[in-house]
Amino acid sequence: MVTSRALAYLESKKNLWGSACGLLGLGLTVAGVAGAYWPVVVAGLYGAGALVAPPERTPPPPFERPSEQLDAVREDLGRLREYVAEVELPPAAEGKLSELLDVYAALLDPGWPAQVLAAEPDAVHALARAVRLDVPECVDTYNRTRWWTRLTPGGESPERHLERQLSVLSEEAERLTADLQDREARRQQTHTAYLEERGRS
Template structure:
């Protein structure tokens, strides 16, 4: 779960969860038993017990999504490109896998990281003609990768 999720969002996520819905179904069965004349004075405990049993016995769904095919393809391509380890591209890819899908990671995978790598490769190509005062391509790629990692936090 992301650390930026507020308490209200966590509560809403639980209210929409399968566990809560199955528990509510169990509680409804408990109310049905009460209206049928069963349970007597213990009907609140029966309702709560059936809700709890339904909520606790429902298997928890794995919140982690499957691997992103675009991220996988990008990682496979980047493995063939001679990138400096100091740029931190491997760390960015690991962070993208951890964060999962969303608008910011999608933008980084589809556009921002490929553009940064393409700029690095172009700068390497033109380095002999760039002059002594040209910026270091490795440092520029590292700076951009650090900026992208910061956007994921």
């Protein structure tokens, strides 16, 4: 432990800057400037160099790259599909949910759509939240509420709530897709403007 700290200090910027300034002090000593006080001069210059050395840069933690995040969400979508396949849903909700999951799968396609998605952290977060939290919660609460409704019928049906929830998620997915499409359209327009400007110059 002590040895590793000592080695770390030897390689640190403080020691390197201090050593450089200390060598300057030795040079002054050889030139006859420091005189009898040369140890104080060398030590003082070393200390001054260590003080003015730039601070050590602590590297940021190695967070997941966007592509790695999408790989994880893609795997979670596969597990979500398996889960949904085991649950009995009303036909209308089942169809709507199938379409929604197909949209998620298209956005997560390993090709260029995923590259566009990976460039938008908010979109990645929204999609991950939908796959990992929103859709499973919709299906699970429907299942639970349906059981209680059989015991105490009346009130708004769980099927209606499920359809409303899936409609909201579908609208959210449409907005997400439209935003990504708009981003690509702006990129195309920017490139067109660049080429036209280059052609005029």
